Amino acid sequence: MEIRQVGVIGAGQMGGGIAQVCAQAGLAVRLCDIDPAQQARAMAQMRRSLDKLAAGQAGLEPDAVLARVATVSGPEALAGCELVVEAASEQLALKLRLLGEAAAAVGPDAIIASNTSSISLTRLAAAVPSPQRVIGMHFMNPVPLMPLVEIIRAEQTDDATHRAIEALTTRLGKTPVTVGDAPGFVSNRVLMPMINEAAFCVHDGVADPAAVDAVMTLGMRHPLGPLALADLIGLDTCVAILDVLYSEFRDSKYRVCPLLARYVAAGRLGRKSGRGFYDYTDRS
Numbered sequence: 001m002e003i004r005q006v007g008v009i010g011a012g013q014m015g016g017g018i019a020q021v022c023a024q025a026g027l028a029v030r031l032c033d034i035d036p037a038q039q040a041r042a043m044a045q046m047r048r049s050l051d052k053l054a055a056g057q058a059g060l061e062p063d064a065v066l067a068r069v070a071t072v073s074g075p076e077a078l079a080g081c082e083l084v085v086e087a088a089s090e091q092l093a094l095k096l097r098l099l100g101e102a103a104a105a106v107g108p109d110a111i112i113a114s115n116t117s118s119i120s121l122t123r124l125a126a127a128v129p130s131p132q133r134v135i136g137m138h139f140m141n142p143v144p145l146m147p148l149v150e151i152i153r154a155e156q157t158d159d160a161t162h163r164a165i166e167a168l169t170t171r172l173g174k175t176p177v178t179v180g181d182a183p184g185f186v187s188n189r190v191l192m193p194m195i196n197e198a199a200f201c202v203h204d205g206v207a208d209p210a211a212v213d214a215v216m217t218l219g220m221r222h223p224l225g226p227l228a229l230a231d232l233i234g235l236d237t238c239v240a241i242l243d244v245l246y247s248e249f250r251d252s253k254y255r256v257c258p259l260l261a262r263y264v265a266a267g268r269l270g271r272k273s274g275r276g277f278y279d280y281t282d283r284s
């Protein structure tokens with residue numbers, strides 16, 4: 001089945017970016033979020049991103065790309081989509097519900113993908129009729145700029161679904177890398193312990209955030225320090241991923257740093273809330 005219409009659930013930083021790259025590739029997109037303010041923020045962010053990209057990319061027409069994206073409030077509005085990419089908050093119960101609702105709205109052959117950072121695709125697929133069409137499509141942040149999509153096959157995923165999603169990823173201008181369905185996959189199994197350890201360095205008084213990040217950028221040539229990266233990802237998302245790693249592996253090396261948990265409890269979620277390890281209130 002040719003993919004022409006894509007439904008994206010969740011218009012946060014990832015869902016908005018996924019909608020954008022799909023529209024840039026010529027696909028019609030329905031972007032769904034329960035929060036109308038978030039829908040508006042996602043469209044405004046897409047406009048800013050496309051205007052910047054268009055300055056260096058001949059032929060990219062922001063108006064034409066944006067005209068391919070419609071905002072809707074719930075998965076029931078996704079009827080007719082050949083692909084749904086779920087990118088709502090990293091909570092198992094929420095994702096199970098949204099995937100079930102999406103499956104009820106689209107045809108039995110439509111592919112259902114999740115952008116989860118850590119949750120078992122096999123568990124998510126089990127909540128969907130015809131689970132062979134469920135797959136993980138783990139985009140990286142910021143989606144318009146990052147070349148990787150980590151593809152995760154659930155136990156149930158069939159070859160046709162896998163091939164279709166690898167081909168679509170390539171059509172989006174990204175490189176698919178397929179990995180197994182283990183907690184955190186490869187990306188977050190490697191990345192999150194580093195971010196957590198960086199948070200422990202601050203928690204234990206070893207160094208302040210700027211010093212921790214300077215060691216990793218200047219000393220290890222990381223383009224962004226782990227704490228600045230945590231702020232970009234969202235500290236709530238980092239805690240949710242670490243909780244999945246901890247509960248699935250039952251290994252104390254994944255225990256969440258109390259400082260991270262405290263920041264999240266205080267609403268310090270990183271860039272998206274204006275403050276995390278750093279303050280973003282003066283930056284646009």
Ligand code: NAD
Pocket residue numbers: 009010011012013014015032033034035038073074087088089090091094098115116117118138139140141232233234237272
């Ligand atoms: P976010 O907090 O920016 O956005 C989540 C969005 O989901 C919000 O707009 C919220 O309103 C929406 N939402 C919540 N309940 C909903 C519902 N019932 N129906 C529709 N929308 C609903 O989070 P994010 O950073 O965009 O992350 C989204 C997903 O992508 C998570 O699974 C996360 O783990 C994953 N992910 C995040 C990153 C990252 O760097 N932030 C990278 C890769 C994958």
